[in-house]
Amino acid sequence: MLSIALAGKPNAGKSTFYSAATRAEVDVANYPFTTIDANRGVTHVRTDCPCLDRDERCGNDNCHDGKRYVPVELLDVAGLVPGAHEGKGLGNQFLDELTNADVIVNVVDASGATDEKGEPVEPGSHDPLDDVDFIESEMDLWLAGIVDRNWESVERKSRSPEFDMDEALADMLTGFGATQADVQAVLRGLDYPDDPMAWTDEDREALARDVRRRTKPIVVVANKADVASEGNVERLLALDKPVIPATAQGELALRKGAEAGAVDYDPGDESFGVVGEVSDAQRELLDGLRDTVAEYGGTGVQAALDYAVYDLLDHLTAYPVQDASKWTDAKGNVLPDAFLLPRGSTPVDLAYAVHSDIGDGYLHAVDARSSREISDSYELAEGDVVKIVSTAK
Ligand SMILES: Nc1nc2c(ncn2[C@@H]2O[C@H](COP(=O)(O)OP(=O)(O)OP(=O)(O)O)[C@@H](O)[C@H]2O)c(=O)[nH]1
Known part of the structure; x- marks a missing residue:
């Protein structure tokens, strides 16, 4: 949630x-x-x-x-x-x-x-x-403190030939809710030295501030x-x-x-x-x-x-149903569930949100408004009512 x-x-x-x-x-x-x-x-x-x-x-x-x-x-x-x-x-x-x-x-x-x-x-x-x-600024400084305290581990990792800055920073910031994609996007906007040893306090503060803005x-x-x-x-x-x-x-x-x-x-x-x-x-x-x-x-x-x-998280609401004409679940409840998903989500993402264990059981999805099958890459819109067809019972 x-x-x-x-x-x-x-x-x-x-x-x-x-x-x-x-x-x-x-x-x-x-x-x-x-x-x-x-x-x-x-x-x-x-x-x-x-x-x-x-x-x-x-x-x-x-x-x-x-x-x-x-x-x-x-x-x-x-x-x-x-x-x-x-x-x-x-x-x-x-x-x-x-x-x-x-x-x-x-x-x-x-x-x-x-x-x-x-x-x-x-x-x-x-x-x-x-x-x-x-x-x-309290949030930014607090995250900057966390980055400071963990910087040594980034420096240590940088000695390995496989060192990858995005990965090392994402590892450090994952507890804060930052993904590797977030770290990559933030680093793209910053001017920073390749060698972690050469980072200044200001570099770390800028990193903390931009990660905070992006993830919170x-x-x-x-x-x-x-x-x-x-x-x-x-x-x-x-x-x-x-x-x-x-x-x-x-x-x-x-x-x-x-x-x-x-x-x-x-x-x-x-x-x-x-x-x-x-x-x-x-x-x-x-x-x-x-x-x-x-x-x-x-x-x-x-x-x-x-x-x-x-607006800020740019989510939309999608409504999975089992019966595409009545818009109900198996028990006859109309529009029983509403899921919040990031904009850009597809019927496959909705299927995973509904059944995390669906695995490769997903077959296809039907737009309940038009009763038409929708493609796996269709981008869901606010208020979409979708029947997920899967091999799951
Ligand atoms: N006039 C007015 N007073 C409000 C409003 N919202 C809260 N208050 C009053 O402001 C005071 C503080 O409200 P709280 O909700 O306890 O504030 P808080 O931010 O939780 O405070 P802490 O628990 O100390 O962090 C109370 O007396 C509330 O009744 C509002 O919209 N208008």
Whole structure:
């Protein structure tokens, strides 16, 4: 399962984001590890369900009237402070937890009411733009430290006649989620000495920075947009990087309200309605939230998760079925499964994602929309419904 990590300074709103995003308001019963431990859970990205192309909704637990929620893992990493890569505030341990993530959501407190350590300050007196850069540089410096510590082994390997720089660096960085292809792509963009002995600290830092950018892309969440000081959100949006204004607290309130039947809202909706009994205090909160939601086209929580997976990681959703005309599995469930795959994936990749042990049992695939056989090299598109024909029972 793809893994998204929340990073940010203390008090930025990571836990609120996590708790809003991982509530079991859509059925996650198929995934017994919903909460593996305190900071690892399952959330969902939202896409259009292929059942929208049919007369009837599919009725899948993860489909709300054509809004399909596809599970991904969410990690809530404890707050990072400047100097984390040197171990400040248990920073090394927390940075280490980011290793397992495919993509990072950097939760920034756009209110400007907490300093870089997350301590409350006069609202507007701290510039949230500083927090964007420090998380990135802590991650870069931390990886540079790992590269430094392991450099001797690269130097040792370089004495062998079979030495291959790509391979040696990929070996060192595989724990960080870097493949040999990643290392090759990064090295292509760098000017570096062939002999590892001749690498300078700057060479290693550049390597770490580019590998980090490639393997841990970041979307910034400008959280607490509901109480952000004048101009903060706009200045964050003007940065040359993806930034999504959000209110994690608002999302939490809406999901709780929806669970209680008081609010008509599905995660990622651009608006909400009050449909049940709410107290005066709740009504006031929801009225306040309405402005923020209207201004930013939603609470931003679902938007950030979707952006991380569909844009930054460039994934698509494919739906394997056994019956190509009814779009069902053997038990008659319509569109039972949704798989997230990197763009460029083929029906063969989908077959492996569904049956890791398929081996050479794959025969061919059928596009369930057209009922036509598709070639093994066909590049899947978002929302494809595919029947895999294999020798497997
Ligand atoms: N106004 C407003 N407050 C928020 C929002 N999100 C979180 N908060 C508040 O900000 C404070 C910190 O939120 P947390 O979710 O605990 O922050 P954290 O980043 O997990 O903090 P650490 O656990 O210390 O790393 C809490 O009082 C939240 O209620 C938001 O969108 N708007």
